[in-house]
Amino acid sequence: MKRRRFLEYFTAASAMSVISLNRLNAEIYTGIDDLNYQYPQDSPDGKYWDALRKHFLFEDDYIMMNNGTLGPMPEPVYNELIKYFKMQVTNPYDCYNYFPSLKNEVHQKLADFIGASRDEVAINRNTTEGMNIIAGGTNLEEGDEVLISSLEHPGGYYPWKMREKRSGIKVIEVPLNSPPKNKEEIINSFRERINDKTKVISVSHTVYINGLIFPLKELSEMAHKNDILVAADSAHGFGMLNLNMHDLGIDLWASSPYKWSGAPTGCGILFVSKKAQDRIWPVIASSGWDNMDSASRFETLGQRADPLVFALKEAMNFQNRIGRDRIERRIKSLALYLKEGLSEIDGVRLHTSMDTEISAGLTAFSLKGVEPGHIVNYLLERYNLVVRTIGRDRDNTRGVRVSTNIFVSKEHVDMVIEGVKHLASG
Numbered sequence: 001m002k003r004r005r006f007l008e009y010f011t012a013a014s015a016m017s018v019i020s021l022n023r024l025n026a027e028i029y030t031g032i033d034d035l036n037y038q039y040p041q042d043s044p045d046g047k048y049w050d051a052l053r054k055h056f057l058f059e060d061d062y063i064m065m066n067n068g069t070l071g072p073m074p075e076p077v078y079n080e081l082i083k084y085f086k087m088q089v090t091n092p093y094d095c096y097n098y099f100p101s102l103k104n105e106v107h108q109k110l111a112d113f114i115g116a117s118r119d120e121v122a123i124n125r126n127t128t129e130g131m132n133i134i135a136g137g138t139n140l141e142e143g144d145e146v147l148i149s150s151l152e153h154p155g156g157y158y159p160w161k162m163r164e165k166r167s168g169i170k171v172i173e174v175p176l177n178s179p180p181k182n183k184e185e186i187i188n189s190f191r192e193r194i195n196d197k198t199k200v201i202s203v204s205h206t207v208y209i210n211g212l213i214f215p216l217k218e219l220s221e222m223a224h225k226n227d228i229l230v231a232a233d234s235a236h237g238f239g240m241l242n243l244n245m246h247d248l249g250i251d252l253w254a255s256s257p258y259k260w261s262g263a264p265t266g267c268g269i270l271f272v273s274k275k276a277q278d279r280i281w282p283v284i285a286s287s288g289w290d291n292m293d294s295a296s297r298f299e300t301l302g303q304r305a306d307p308l309v310f311a312l313k314e315a316m317n318f319q320n321r322i323g324r325d326r327i328e329r330r331i332k333s334l335a336l337y338l339k340e341g342l343s344e345i346d347g348v349r350l351h352t353s354m355d356t357e358i359s360a361g362l363t364a365f366s367l368k369g370v371e372p373g374h375i376v377n378y379l380l381e382r383y384n385l386v387v388r389t390i391g392r393d394r395d396n397t398r399g400v401r402v403s404t405n406i407f408v409s410k411e412h413v414d415m416v417i418e419g420v421k422h423l424a425s426g
């Protein structure tokens with residue numbers, strides 16, 4: 001979106017009535033329906049995605065190829081956010097009555113969106129909170145062992161390290177390659193370290209350092225044979241992958257929908273399977289903490305910014321309108337195109353697998369003899385393209401990470417390849 005139109009949009013939407021905001025969203029969705037009709041399959045010329053990109057609220061002076069921390073928001077989500085904040089501010093009394101039932105609808109939509117049951121989903125603030133509930137609340141005794149991977153994010157690592165210090169459990173890191181050869185290599189690394197004391201395996205679903213998509217289904221099958229709970233930090237998963245919790249067979253799963261789906265920051269998701277619910281306690285208690293029939297006991301937190309939750313609903317509507325399979329396919333095909341281009345450059349080492357069963361929208365790489373920070377700065381200065389440095393020396397993962405969300409075009413990917421080629425040629 002051009003800067004001028006971007007500012008106009010913000011000003012206009014903020015001043016609109018609830019009815020006008022509803023109308024605006026209806027128009028956007030009619031436009032997307034038309035596009036879907038025109039392009040039932042992916043458009044090879046990229047026109048489908050070019051048209052969709054216009055609905056994302058960021059100044060297109062920047063090419064956003066980092067979906068870490070948080071990502072851009074589509075217009076309908078912003079419109080809903082404004083709408084519900086307005087309602088809350090102008091009529092708090094009606095909100096007492098209206099918001100709880102609306103929140104219930106969001107929970108059901110969320111459950112459908114991730115292939116779970118209504119009573120298995122909780123809405124909290126972010127992945128870090130979800131992982132703290134998982135690590136802090138799971139029934140464990142001194143001497144019990146928890147396996148984690150060597151590639152965990154601090155938000156999924158420190159909750160277990162704190163529990164280790166507090167309760168005398170043992171947290172064991174399982175080393176993983178970047179990239180791993182295949183699913184079997186990953187599962188075998190964990191299988192080899194299981195013993196009678198192993199009670200939990202906790203891994204990243206979407207590994208932030210090297211873009212690995214963890215084979216959770218296979219891991220869950222292997223772990224459940226040994227009565228081990230499986231927990232996953234899927235900070236990037238919501239909005240990047242077409243998810244089904246029951247199909248993955250996972251027990252515990254946390255995500256931050258504002259990275260890939262355009263939901264507002266401050267809105268997170270925790271899935272706790274029916275089977276796992278009597279093995280985990282809430283870490284914050286208020287009325288409802290002892291509702292043993294539902295994961296709602298993991299979200300008691302007094303008053304919250306409910307408009308964030310309603311905007312999450314719209315982020316799901318936006319994705320559903322486009323099509324979840326279509327989104328995952330696009331994200332993966334852009335990443336594959338990027339990896340193929342990078343792999344032809346002398347000196348490039350890919351840290352992410354080419355296999356789209358264990359990789360998706362995050363691609364990490366390094367270039368021999370060139371500092372990752374230099375690559376990031378060059379791409380920003382030359383193309384206004386935003387990517388980030390990632391990783392560390394100790395496991396040879398230091399490099400650059402690129403995200404290929406649906407508002408990225410093939411031309412943007414070409415710029416990354418061209419820029420890296422230029423730096424590789426000295």
Ligand SMILES: Cc1ncc(COP(=O)(O)O)c(C=O)c1O
Binds near residue numbers: 068069126127206
């Ligand atoms: C794998 C992983 N886990 C956890 C987090 C923390 O996310 P949040 O700050 O949304 O809790 C991140 C952040 O990017 C991440 O990449």
